Amino acid sequence: MQEVIKLEGVSKRYGDFVALHETSFSIGHGEFFAMLGPSGCGKTTTLKMIAGFEQPTTGKVLLDGADVSDVPPYRRNVNTVFQQYALFPHMSVFDNVAFGPRSKKKDESQVRKDVMEMLEIVRLADFAQRKPSQLSGGQQQRVALARALVNYPSALLLDEPLAALDLKLREAMQIELKRIQREVEISFIFVTHDQHEALTMSDRIAVMSAGHVEQIGTPEEIYRNPSSLFVAGFIGSANLLAGTVESSSGTEYVVALKSGAKVKVQHHGSTFSTGEKVSLMLRPEALNPVAGSRGDGLSLGGTLTDRVYEGATDRLVVRLTDGTEVVCLTDSDAHVAHKVVGDSVTINWQPQAGYLLAGWPEVSGSTTTNVDQIEAAL
């Protein structure tokens, strides 16, 4: 794949504060690339360095193979959709979109044609003469998109573009963004703290934390094979149980959990030695609550402490014997439907559902029930 953007050992410091540690990655032509992480993880700083609003402290930013590290934003062939859209309030929608082409001193008849074509693509051709203040949030969003895309940049940078929208509108705009991206075939680099958004839209995701890129991969890779506890907890919901490797043979591990229970794990990829501290990751949807105990190393006993009806699924909170709370997602008509809060249940899973990560989590159990932890990650 042809590289549009390449970061080579890029880092950014503000005085003593390191906003981004040395980072290298590249983004291909026509790729939908998300930078995902909690606030302060360095994702926006990275975006600003690609746009040219910040200069890297070390390293190089390459755009279409050329070093643009010292090129000001107005001479870089990338455009940005800003978080609050930053539409020019004194100009009509048409003039907003025409701003870029006119700055490039394009012929006015060509400008007219390009702008109307782009407004057609974002379905706002009828609103060309309106002022931004007369548009709804979703419409303003699309104007911002058209204003950037009309320049046909090498890459489009989007800084939390959907953050200001309501949930339903946000979901509709996710689909709309994907459609537009396919239509214009431009690389989209998308900054978000919403893991759901990143999972549903991106070709690849870079998960960032505290100025580091933790993992880059397709949504599926990141969801199934997270490289660290942080990634496991940040992407989707996970149950993380602390334990120690007791024995291993090939890809088969026996892990002694802190509670004393022993579980079997089939783990591919990285290897762990006996005695190493590990965390067992179990995704909520891979857990089946059943009535009786199985004792085959693929189940844990506990008490049902909460059940939330979510339409298609039931969310069950099970407190294991050592007090750790895990979350299971099951079909509403599962065979534990008659269980009520306080009943004892057993959760079991398929051999390949377990996944091992190095180290112990700060708090064992589900990453979606600890409010403090979730707030800290936002």
Place this chain on the structure above:
Amino acid sequence: MSLVEAPAQRSRLGSSADRVGLAALLIATACLVAIGGKWVSGPLTSVVVLVLLAVIVGVIVLAWRGGTEARRLLAPYGLLKPGMLWLGLFFLAPLWSLLRISLSTKESRFDINYNFSWAFENYQTAFTEFGGQFSRAFLYAGIATVLTILIGYPLAYVIAFRGGKYKNVLLGLVVVPFFTSYLIRTIAWSTILSDEGVVVSFVKGLGLVPVLEALQIMDNGRLLNTPAAVIGGLTYNFLPFMLLPIYVSLEKIDIGLVNAANDLYSTNSAAFRKVVFPLSMPGVFAGTLLTFIPAAGDFVNAQFLGNPNTTMIGNSIQDQFLRQNNYPVASAMAAVLMVSIAALVLLYTRLFGTEDLA
């Protein structure tokens, strides 16, 4: 009573409350203007005072007795009343007197009575004898307004965008001169610019006198008592009135808009021209009105910093009123000044009106 009728009921109550409130307001104001403008005299005055009191008390009683809804509907008129009555007594009534006197004649200069006689010759006198003062007032005020924009805009820009944590200190410094009276500040300038003063000797020391004379800033080696001193005084005194509205409108501009313009291939200067400046126009507009209108009627600067050939219309009006005791011509001049400023402002609003700005 069915539920469907309720809104109609309320709107009927609403429109009658509007009628009562508005009528009371207008009658009360008219009464005050009648008293202040001396439309009535003798026993009739007490009748008008009684009508005024009756209307005010009547509305209060109506609101008191009419229940919550009536009070809510009448409240806006009640809140308008103090301001309207104040303006009625101290603006409309004097305005009436002024216009009336401007069309009156006096038997002699020392007479105290005026005879209203549709004496349009007062206006003719105002134009023919004081045309120079009128045009000078508008010229000086216009130049001073332009200068306050040229000085005030960059200053406001720096405070708004580069002020950082010193923003409030810098704004404070702009306002600090207001702690001293306008008159004192202007007289202070006459000391600073005086022939033996520090500025003149400095300019002389540098040998810049011929240059400044060529630029018509100095006259015969003097800075004080020149047109430049008057314009400079106006500029100095009205600078904050220009700066503060511009600051307010600049301060509201999201710096993200400049980033967006940069991102869309505009250099910083193009971004200023296409985005920041247009968005700050409401401030420039408001500042222009706040500066030009009082500057055109000003007489303090011309009196203390000017010479007999730099008198502005304000000086002439003051002179006619207080020294010549010629109220009719003075009133005519004041009326002309008011009307011409109003016309200029209207024209300016038409040309540069900013109401279509978001």
